[in-house]
Structure formats: C-alpha cells, structure tokens
Amino acid sequence: MGTGESGDPSRLPTEINEIRFDVKKKSNRKARTRYRIWAYYMVGGVLSLFCIVVLLHPDYAYLHVSGPMNIGHEELACEDCHKSERGNLRQQLQANVRYLLGRGTNPVAVGYRAVNNYDCLYCHERPNDRHPVSRFFAPRFREARERIRPQYCVGCHSEHNGKRVTSGMSYCDVCHEKIEVENDPVSISHRQLARDGNWASCLACHDYHGNHKMEVTRDFDTRITEQELRRYFAGEIDSPYATQKFHKAKARVEP
Structure with missing residues (x-):
C-alpha cells in the first residue's frame, strides 16, 4: 500500500x-x-x-525612391526637399513610443520629416501668386480644403510622378461656382460657362498662379485647347501660356 x-x-x-x-x-x-x-x-x-x-x-x-522626379526637379538632390527630423534615431523612437502610450501630443517622423509647403516655397514663393496656398487656410475655404487640398502645394503637384501638374482640370467650381463678371468681355460669358459646367475651360484662359507674362484672350474660340493643357501638365510640352515669367524658381536649394 x-x-x-x-x-x-x-x-x-x-x-x-x-x-x-x-x-x-x-x-x-x-x-x-x-x-x-x-x-x-x-x-x-x-x-x-x-x-x-x-x-x-x-x-x-x-x-x-517613390518614382521619377517631376518636371523641373530633375536636378534636385533628395536632401534638397527631404530634411532630417529633429533628434537622433533613439529620441525619435522614444517620442513615438510616448505618443502610442498616450503620453505625447504628436508623433514624429523617423529619419526624415514629410515635405511641407515651406520646402516648396523656399524655391517657388513669389509676390504675384494669384492663389497662394496660405490663403486657403481661411475658414471660408473649408469645402475646398476637403475636396482638392489647395492649401498644400502637393495638392496639385504631387512629387515623384514625372509630371508638372498632377491634379485634374475641373476644380475651379469649388470656389467659383457662382461667378459673375461685370461687363464680361469674353465672347461666351463666365456665367454661361459656369452654367454649362465647362470648368475645364478655366485654365484654357487663366494661368492658375498668374506667373506667365500673357494676355488673356477675349475670344473663347482662341483659347488653349484641353489637349495642350493635358500635355503641358504631363510635362510633354513647354508652357502654352507664355515663354516668359515674372519670377523664376530657384534652380537649386542653397546650402
């Protein structure tokens, strides 16, 4: 037992x-x-x-590298636009861990921070811009910000696509849907074009940033064709607006 x-x-x-x-x-x-x-x-x-x-x-x-550089940026080096994030690698990782644990207010990039408007405007800012990105941060442009992101340079010029402009051509209605031009000089009035929904024609007469030295046509039939604009956006041809500009972008970021 x-x-x-x-x-x-x-x-x-x-x-x-x-x-x-x-x-x-x-x-x-x-x-x-x-x-x-x-x-x-x-x-x-x-x-x-x-x-x-x-x-x-x-x-x-x-x-x-995400893709080919856009037209005009072929000679830029990566570090011309992509700036190092503050702190070293250990500090960046620690900051993100604190954020994930609810002890930090914002995450940080690891290595290089995202490109922002200031990086673009360092070379492209000019006093005669008809649509500066800073304008679209105003409260009245809330709908525009939600639809087409005009407050960011990359909203229309997304990099690494091998193009000049990456947006479409029919976005002007976001802000100009109720356009009325007093004593309208164009052969087909702006109001009529808006009623017809012919928003792709806006850029056929108007340079969005207003930097080309050009005379706006009053004869709608002599406007820039949509095919020309698409080829210009794609970087296949030079500007159909004009060859001369009021201000030229810096050729390269200064050290």
Missing part, C-alpha cells in the same frame, strides 16, 4: 527519479523555447535596425 503501482517498495526511488527527470526535461524544453524566441527577437531586431540604417543613409536613397 502506498509503494507505487507495482506494490514493490524497491521501485519507489526509481519512480521518483523518473518523475524528477521528466520535470527537468520539460523545464529544459521550455527554457530552450524561450531562448529560441529571444533569439528570433534579437535577429529580427538586428535585421530591422540594419534595414533602417541602410534606408536612411543618403548613399542608398535610390532603394526607396
């Missing part, structure tokens, strides 16, 4: 040892599993860190 299944007292030490061996074996198996998991984490962490370092290094920028 109480001496094991065989009832043989001499087998008790052997059974105890077998139990101890089995427990130790299971413990060793769990330990090996833990070590294996930690090894996977370590290898994954090292590989991830290596990839981050490689992708952030200027010499390897070609590995993550």
